[in-house]
Amino acid sequence: MLKPSARKPLAPKRPSIMTGAAIPTWGWPPDEDRVEDIFERLARIMPEPKTELTFHNPYTLVVAVALSAQATDVSVNKATDRLFKVADTPAKMLALGEEGLVPFIASIGLYRGKARNVIALSRIVQEQYGGEVPLTREGLQALPGVGRKTASVVLNELGIEAAIAVDTHVFRVSHRLGLANAATPDKVEAQLFKVVPEAFLPKAHHWLILHGRYTCTARKPNCPGCVISDLCPSRAGLMAGV
Numbered sequence: 565m566l567k568p569s570a571r572k573p574l575a576p577k578r579p580s581i582m583t584g585a586a587i588p589t590w591g592w593p594p595d596e597d598r599v600e601d602i603f604e605r606l607a608r609i610m611p612e613p614k615t616e617l618t619f620h621n622p623y624t625l626v627v628a629v630a631l632s633a634q635a636t637d638v639s640v641n642k643a644t645d646r647l648f649k650v651a652d653t654p655a656k657m658l659a660l661g662e663e664g665l666v667p668f669i670a671s672i673g674l675y676r677g678k679a680r681n682v683i684a685l686s687r688i689v690q691e692q693y694g695g696e697v698p699l700t701r702e703g704l705q706a707l708p709g710v711g712r713k714t715a716s717v718v719l720n721e722l723g724i725e726a727a728i729a730v731d732t733h734v735f736r737v738s739h740r741l742g743l744a745n746a747a748t749p750d751k752v753e754a755q756l757f758k759v760v761p762e763a764f765l766p767k768a769h770h771w772l773i774l775h776g777r778y779t780c781t782a783r784k785p786n787c788p789g790c791v792i793s794d795l796c797p798s799r800a801g802l803m804a805g806v
Contacts, residue, residue, distance in 0.1 A: 590742035590797055593759050598795050602741060603764040605791045606771040613770030615721050618644055622697040622722060623689065624652050627682055629717045630709045635672045643669045654690040657682065681709025699724055713749070716769070726765040728756050733776030734769065740780060740798040 616637040619625035624644070632640045647668040651657040657665065662683045669675045685707040689697055698704060699722065704715035716727035728734065730749035734756075738744040744755040760768045779786050787793045787803050796802075 590739075590745055592742070592745045592755065594742045596759075599743065599759050600761050600764075602743075602792050602795050603761060603768065603771065605795075606775060607764065607767070609791055610767075610771055610774060613767055613774055615717065615770070617641065618648075620648060620652055622699060622718070623654060623695075624648050625718055625721060626685070626697055626704070626707070626710065626714070627657075629714045630681060630685070631669060631672055631678055633678070633709075633714075634674060639672055643672055654686040654695050657686040658690060678709065684708035685710060701725065716753075720766070720769050723766070726768075728753050728760075728765070728769045728772075730756075731773065732782075734772045736782060737772045737776040737780050740785075740796060740802070741792070742797045 615625075615629075617625070617628040617632060618641045619628050628640055628644055631643065647665070651660045651665070662679050665679045665682060666675060669679060672678065688707055689695060693703075697718075698706075699719070701715050701719060704710050704718060705712060713729045713731065716725075716729035719725035720727040720729065730738075730753045735749060735752055738752055738756060743759055744752040746752045746755050756768065757765070764771075775792075776782075779790050785802050787796075787799055790796070793799050
């Protein structure tokens, strides 16, 4: 039997540090049965969620995720479709060099800084790890341009760690659903790990991202077409345009 949360906001909406937009402040933790129902339904419509970034091996996954910061997956895929045909290993990327890499990724935001980081991380992977990406959180986060979020995406996508990378989609959807009420990505991540049922943790990251990208969008969420709208404490406000 469903147990929709009857909790009310504890305080007025406050601005998100990630987007500046207002986010609802719900009581936390949420009702356990409601959380389980949310992920059961998302699992039914997206049984095998995957990243929408194109990659061919762990190295190209790291590069693609690093390039995707403040850029869309579509724009990154357009760039890497050409790039990975000529540089899909650290050695090939180093042969291309920073100036050779720039033309491939110039359409992506912050491309010059990203080019420096990709060449720098490629050199470390080639010289310190024999060309194989270190698939540990510590090893990944030590690479230039690879922070906690990027490492989480890589580890989760490769099935190494049930990580939840909190980007703007995850942050927004988590707050709207009352799964989290913290003000920073790291704290939201910690809250999600406490409330998401263990069986759903390996894919929770993708479900929340894809739900936010295609249904629970920032400006015009598709509440009428949402499979979990009856479980969402923000539905009334969103449909009223609040």
